Amino acid sequence: MTTSPFTPAWPEGVTARYLTLAGATVDVRGSGDRTAYECTGCPFGSGPSWHHTVAHESAQAHAEKCRALPRPA
Numbered sequence: 001m002t003t004s005p006f007t008p009a010w011p012e013g014v015t016a017r018y019l020t021l022a023g024a025t026v027d028v029r030g031s032g033d034r035t036a037y038e039c040t041g042c043p044f045g046s047g048p049s050w051h052h053t054v055a056h057e058s059a060q061a062h063a064e065k066c067r068a069l070p071r072p073a
C-alpha cells in the first residue's frame with residue numbers, strides 16, 4: 001500500500017486538507033470565525049482570522065492551482 005496524504009495522522013489542529021496538483025496539501029485549522037489555512041508546498045496561507053467558509057474556499061482554490069512540491073519532512 002502506498003502512502004498518501006490521507007493515510008498518515010493529520011497534524012494537530014488540522015480540520016481539513018485539500019490536495020494540490022503536486023501532492024502537497026493546503027491545511028485548514030480552526031473553525032467558525034477563527035479559521036486559518038496554510039499550504040505545505042509554498043508560503044501561501046493566512047489566518048486565523050477567517051470565517052471557515054472563506055478559509056475553505058481559499059484553500060480549495062489554491063489547491064487547484066498550486067504546483068509547489070511538498071517540502072521534505
Ligand SMILES: [Zn+2]
Pocket residue numbers: 039040041042043044062066067068
Ligand atoms: Zn501552495
